Amino acid sequence: MLSSAIGASAAWAQEELVISTWGGSFRDLIEENIGKEFTRQTGVPVKYITGGTIDRLNKAKLASRPESDITFTTSHIGWLYIDGGLFEKLDTSRIPNYSHLVDAARISDYHIGSWAYVYSIGYRPDIVPSSVKFESWNDLWNPALKGRIAAPDFDPSHLIAVAALLSGGDAATWEKGQDKLKALKPNFKAFYTNDANGQQLIASGETPVQVLLSMNAYHMAGQGVNIKVAMPKEGAVLGVDTMGIMKGSTKVDLAYKFMDIALSPEVQSKIVAYKKASPVVDNATVSPEDASLPGVFTTKEQWDTQTIVIDHKLRAEKTADWRKWFTENIMN
Known part of the structure; x- marks a missing residue:
């Protein structure tokens, strides 16, 4: 593991992955649970650009080239990014744990769930x-x-x-x-x-x-x-926050690595414990206390019967x- 991390770090030297997200606790959620693990595995630092949902969409529409490599936004606003030609179509074969993604988090071919509430x-x-x-x-x-x-x-x-x-x-x-x-x-x-x-x-x-x-x-x-x-x-x-790769990103390989880490069962388990969100993969571990909370879904039956x-x-x-x-x- 150590040798592969060193090799990855050398290959990606001088790179920096840029994430567009909300500020405050949501930025902290991403940094603490995904970003730090990404940097640990790759040696690549993560930079965050923060702002409101619509403000970031409008800014992305006006930019001649993308400011970020990955954008976190709500499931429905993600469709406005797609309509604006701002997201790359995803190659889900590059996200190994995609096979465990719950149906409710498979939003489109361009953006997928990161957590739910x-x-x-x-x-x-x-x-x-x-x-x-x-x-x-x-x-x-x-x-x-x-x-x-x-x-x-x-x-x-x-x-x-x-x-x-x-x-x-x-x-x-x-x-x-x-x-x-x-x-x-x-x-x-x-x-x-x-x-x-x-x-x-x-x-x-x-x-x-x-x-x-x-x-x-x-x-x-x-x-x-x-x-x-x-x-x-x-x-x-139901609300699903999502992530998509910005069209024109020069760090697509790193972006897929970040998304793969975000959907790993270990990180999804940490997100649930940290924020009391629902995991969007079916192989995350959730404590009995968190699983008992209304709106934290851990079974297909809950996803099917307790969501509008x-x-x-x-x-x-x-x-x-x-x-x-x-x-x-x-x-x-």
């Missing part, structure tokens, strides 16, 4: 009346929650899909849920602008019920906030329309 109902059991149960998404409409709920303002797709589902439709026929969603307006207190803002609102108790990212809830729980994540009987809205999956390409096409409608009809 859910948007679900998070709540403060010390503040919410004990009579209020969250066994179904319908429970958000409970009159007892008037003026107590928060949801993200930057991506209303979760609630739009849920309202459509509860109204006999789905994301493709989202208009069916419009009246249902309008009926939820009295229960909203706030719409948070980013993860930090959302965490502050629920930690303070100002909005003791939220539609939130499961990983954020578990992060707060680890800091002592009394917060629970519900798993509604309809399932929770919004078609990723449809979501990319509809996000702007959904946000416009949500802003005009729910937030205003």
Whole structure:
């Protein structure tokens, strides 16, 4: 192992792999669990370019040559990279553990899952009346929650899909849920602008019920906030963060090596323990404690029965329309 690492280091001398990702805890997640292992195995340092999801997409569209070799983005925004001709088509034979990738993480021929999570109902059991149960998404409409709920303002797709589902439709026929969603307006207190803002609102108790990212809830729980994540009987809205190789990268071999390490069972196991995400390979090891958390999926049955999956390409096409409608009809 040592001799191969030395050989690789010599072959890739003076190289540097550039990763485009979100900042903050997500950059740390990649660096601590993937980047350091990549450098250990190859001797190649990793540089990170960080920014918001849409900001990085717009910057990539304007660049004459790619700033990064690999880009992490959400599954649906990844389709916008593809539409812009920004991702290389993947040769999955160069990613040995691809054969263990769960179906939900096989997003396209150009980008694949790196970890998964859910948007679900998070709540403060010390503040919410004990009579209020969250066994179904319908429970958000409970009159007892008037003026107590928060949801993200930057991506209303979760609630739009849920309202459509509860109204006999789905994301493709989202208009069916419009009246249902309008009926939820009295229960909203706030719409948070980013993860930090959302965490502050629920930690303070100002909005003791939220539609939130499961990983954020578990992060707060680890800091002592009394917060629970519900798993509604309809399932929770699946989110998959993905990685793709930028077209025009001069370090494609290194990029494949990085992706292979990211999908290795050892690294996937570390990501689950670090962030309480779902592993996207079926051969990762997950502790019983983490496996018991709502939204951490370790079996095919869970992937099949506990997720609400919004078609990723449809979501990319509809996000702007959904946000416009949500802003005009729910937030205003």
